[in-house]
Amino acid sequence: MNLYQSQNLKIQNSLSGKKENFTSINEGHIGMYVCGPTVYSNVHLGNCRTFMSFDMIFRYFKHLGYKVRYVRNITDAGHLVDDAEEGEDKIAKKARLEKLEPMEVVQRYTVDFHNVLQKFNFLPPSIEPTATGHIIEQIEIIKDIIEKGFAYEKNGSVYFDVVKFNKTNEYGKLSGRKLEDMIANTRTLTAQDEKKNSQDFALWKKAEPQHIMRWPSPWGDGFPGWHLECTAMSTKYLGETFDIHGGGMDLKFPHHECEIAQAEASNGVSPVNFWMHANMLTLNGKKMAKSTGNSLLPEEIFSGNNTILSKAFSPSVVRFFMMQAHYTSILDLSNDALLASEKGFNRLLDALAFLPKLDTDTASSFDVKAWKQKCYDAMNDDFNSPILIAQLFDAVKYINLIKEQKETITAEDKTLVENTMYTFVFDVLGLQVKNESQNDEGKLSGVVELLIQLRKQARDNKDFATSDKIRDELMALGIQLKDGKDGTTFSVA
RNA sequence: GGCAUCGUGGCCGAGUGGCUAGGCACAGCUCUGCAAAAGCUUGUACAGCGGUUCGAAUCCGCUCGAUGCCUCCA
Numbered sequence: 001m002n003l004y005q006s007q008n009l010k011i012q013n014s015l016s017g018k019k020e021n022f023t024s025i026n027e028g029h030i031g032m033y034v035c036g037p038t039v040y041s042n043v044h045l046g047n048c049r050t051f052m053s054f055d056m057i058f059r060y061f062k063h064l065g066y067k068v069r070y071v072r073n074i075t076d077a078g079h080l081v082d083d084a085e086e087g088e089d090k091i092a093k094k095a096r097l098e099k100l101e102p103m104e105v106v107q108r109y110t111v112d113f114h115n116v117l118q119k120f121n122f123l124p125p126s127i128e129p130t131a132t133g134h135i136i137e138q139i140e141i142i143k144d145i146i147e148k149g150f151a152y153e154k155n156g157s158v159y160f161d162v163v164k165f166n167k168t169n170e171y172g173k174l175s176g177r178k179l180e181d182m183i184a185n186t187r188t189l190t191a192q193d194e195k196k197n198s199q200d201f202a203l204w205k206k207a208e209p210q211h212i213m214r215w216p217s218p219w220g221d222g223f224p225g226w227h228l229e230c231t232a233m234s235t236k237y238l239g240e241t242f243d244i245h246g247g248g249m250d251l252k253f254p255h256h257e258c259e260i261a262q263a264e265a266s267n268g269v270s271p272v273n274f275w276m277h278a279n280m281l282t283l284n285g286k287k288m289a290k291s292t293g294n295s296l297l298p299e300e301i302f303s304g305n306n307t308i309l310s311k312a313f314s315p316s317v318v319r320f321f322m323m324q325a326h327y328t329s330i331l332d333l334s335n336d337a338l339l340a341s342e343k344g345f346n347r348l349l350d351a352l353a354f355l356p357k358l359d360t361d362t363a364s365s366f367d368v369k370a371w372k373q374k375c376y377d378a379m380n381d382d383f384n385s386p387i388l389i390a391q392l393f394d395a396v397k398y399i400n401l402i403k404e405q406k407e408t409i410t411a412e413d414k415t416l417v418e419n420t421m422y423t424f425v426f427d428v429l430g431l432q433v434k435n436e437s438q439n440d441e442g443k444l445s446g447v448v449e450l451l452i453q454l455r456k457q458a459r460d461n462k463d464f465a466t467s468d469k470i471r472d473e474l475m476a477l478g479i480q481l482k483d484g485k486d487g488t489t490f491s492v493a
Numbered sequence: 494g495g496c497a498u499c500g501u502g503g504c505c506g507a508g509u510g511g512c513u514a515g516g517c518a519c520a521g522c523u524c525u526g527c528a529a530a531a532g533c534u535u536g537u538a539c540a541g542c543g544g545u546u547c548g549a550a551u552c553c554g555c556u557c558g559a560u561g562c563c564u565c566c567a
Contacts, residue, residue: 035567043567050567090565175562177496182563184495226565248567249498255566278567279498285559289566324516325506330499330560337505340517347516350531386507390515400532404523464526475529482530491530 002028002065009064011244012328012382014252014275015174019382024243025273030061030068031242033234033272035251036128038075039109040090043116044295045318045333046281046288050248052319052430053278053327053383055122057246059428060379062123070125071237073230074113076106077131077213077223089223092212102213106132116298119315121430127237131229135215138224138232141266142203142217150265154194156206156220160261162199169264171199174275175253201258203228227258234271235263245272249279250287281322282332283308296333309335313342316432320345323385323429344393349433351396352425354403355418361408366398368413372420379428388424395421444492448479452488455481 009022024030034054037043051072061068076091095102131138142158145151150165151158162171166179182199202225207214214221234242240263247256256275263271280287288295296306304312313321321341325331371394378387395417401407409417425431451470458466471481474490482489 037567038565047567053567172496175496177563181495246567250562250566253496253562254564280561280567282560287561287566291566321505329506332505334505336517340505342517344516347531384507386516387514390507393515397533404532406533459526462526468527471529480530483525483528484531485524489530 004028004061004064004066007064007376007380009380010382011274011276013273014277015272017176020274022274024066025241028065028067030066030244031238032058032061032068032070032244032246033230033238033242034070034072034125034245035230035247035255036073036075037113038090039106039113040094041109041290042297042299043109043113044288044290044297045301046283046295047248048116048120048298049281049322049331050246050278051117051122052120052322054246054276055120055430056323056327056385056428057276057383058123058125059430060383063423063428068126069238071127071129071234072125073233074106074110074128074130075229076103076110077135077229089211089213095212103132119298119302120319121315121432123430129233129237131224131233132213134229134232134236135224137236138228139204139215139217141228141232141235141262142224144266145203145262148265150261151203152196153219156222157194157202158204158219158225159195159200160203160225160258160265161196162201162261163197165261165265169261171261172253172257174257174260177253177257201225201227201254203262227255228262230255231259231262231266231271234259235267240267241269241271241273243272244274244276246276246278249277252277278327279330282330285332288333309338313338317342317345319429320348320389320431323431324389326382326384326386328382345431348392348396348425351399352421353433355399355414355421358399358402358409358414359405360411360414362410364409364413365407366409366413368409368416371395372416375420375424379424385429388429392421392424445490448474448490452481452490456488 010019011022012018013020032054034051036051037047054070054072058068058070077089091102091105094100095105100108142151145160146153146158149161151160162179165171171179172182179199183197204217204219204222204225206220206222211223213223215223234245245256245259260271263269282288283294283296286292286294296308298315298318300306301309301313301318302315317338318341321333321338322331324341324344371391374394375388375391378384378391381387398407398409399417402409451474455467455470458464458470474481478492480491482491
């Protein structure tokens, strides 16, 4: 029996606005699609939060015993920048500025993206398809939508007829918008002469002569519209209707709304059972976005090379910080919050490291089985990682009290606590024990151990002047000695 | 302007019609030669005003404030 059969998982569905019991379309299997990054610059921390939320979700599904096909695309075809730069997409623009081929830009930032995700300990998705690798599929969908009467061609471009679609379907059901309101409130744009209606969106865009990224199509040379790639790739790899579609909150409208329209127009069925949206990471109370410059790169946090934070933070600390908030809540990044997370995370790791050394007893003074289920209950309630972490700290307290001999644990329960802690901390939350480079650390610890011995001799001889000198001078070098019952340890700041 | 979300103790951040979230900081205690570190213990908060209710921080209304989307964006 698989775990998922005994755990009652609920998921907040953006489509209904409610928390719903989760069942997959095919027993034991889950198809999940998450909108990936546009690779025209370095991935920033805000992007990472969304992917991290879904990484945690992916990990929990796997832990529950589901076979998951997790598809996360790479958008490498670029989108239009704005009307002032009609016909030139983001990737082509950047390429010109940097004197690079568009695919060179794509390659550079795809590599950067993967590097960052690896540092954050992300599991790779099952399939990571690219938009440019699925031009044929996208063209086929456009042809299909035109055939079904929901799109029209104009001057080499193809547009989706939202007004017509809305007569038989409901455009705006995901974002809670009404088409009439949208039309009434649209700002007048300059270059929408080709569109029948302001809310129509491009499925295919004619390429101007200087446009580098271009493909032949039945409507002439051009490139696919903004929303089509996700429909093409999700349908290809997960089917016409699949279990979960995720992405950032900011993609809800228009991107995901358009995806629904395209899929329904083409396949006649609603594409997704559960729409999940991860909320924004803010910096100084504002959304992080590359376009406004209000952003932090992961590398800047790991290195401490930035003007916002007082020190460097490891990927696991950042990950722990993010996991302390629910994925549907806005999370504000600050130095104080990261410092607090770092301390808390270290306390968790310390307890975890001590766990195997605990003495066991004939009885447990703590209901370990009930605690374990509480951990599952937290995750089953729409992946509530902050509650899970609160439960983990309950175990930390318990472990520490056993250490102080104020609580007891049986050998069997100890194993259960160990397994459960490891499962949730490492497998589900994806946290890692800080990995210090072995070579230099080895030498350093040899030297410090020697000084610790000398200090102990001095202390035994009540030569506190010498012992304090060793302690204080090391502290000044950023090496802190920690006196415990079982001797002295140290940590490097 | 339209749509939506949110406003929780010093800070971060869960939750929710009656029952201690948790982390960090602060304080007290234990430990210590003194410290530091570590551990334990404690803290009673839910923007404002009105309403519903036996009971609301939680539901409803209004006000104020913040944010997101409406244009590429995780």
